[in-house]
Amino acid sequence: MFLATAEQASGGIESLLMTYGPLVLMFVVLYFLLIRPQQKRQKTRNMMLGNLKKGDKVVTIGGLHGTILELTDDTVILRVNDVTKLTFERSAINAVQTASE
Template sequence: MSFLAADAVGGSSLLTFLPLIVMVVLFYFLLIRPQQKRTKTRNMMLGNLKKGDKIVTIGGLHGTIMEITDDVIVLRVNDATKLTFDRSAINTVVSTSEASAS
């Protein structure tokens, strides 16, 4: 009888951890994996920025990229105004430059 009791205890411990395992798998597919995809897409967008691209910053400022370095971007907001931003402050690319489109 002790052999059957030990076997039953081992099986019930697996059943005890099954909900925890299912929660970890669901957590991965519902939260972690989509966030990794968004991060990858954003990093690709920031890496593909070029001079002449029209962009929108996180703060909602619209401008055209005039100069670009590894960390800093200079935007032309109107004919006389140029503003300097960190590359990470770019939210979206509205349109790409004509040189990169052809």
């Protein structure tokens, strides 16, 4: 009787593994292909926005190029064409231009 119970238990574990194994594998693959890279990009973007300083040349999400005149926690004032001052949300900054660009 004990032998039959052990065989049923091992069969139960195998069927459980066959049922939920592909589901677990799918979540692991999705994590490494989608979630983890997105978290890395978000971390890099937050570091870029946190390191902005006066005088940086930036490009906004809309493609506007300008130089930072003033910074607050939420807003950025950009100088465009050496004449115009425009106010943007800090999150609207897409990239900081380097000297080589």
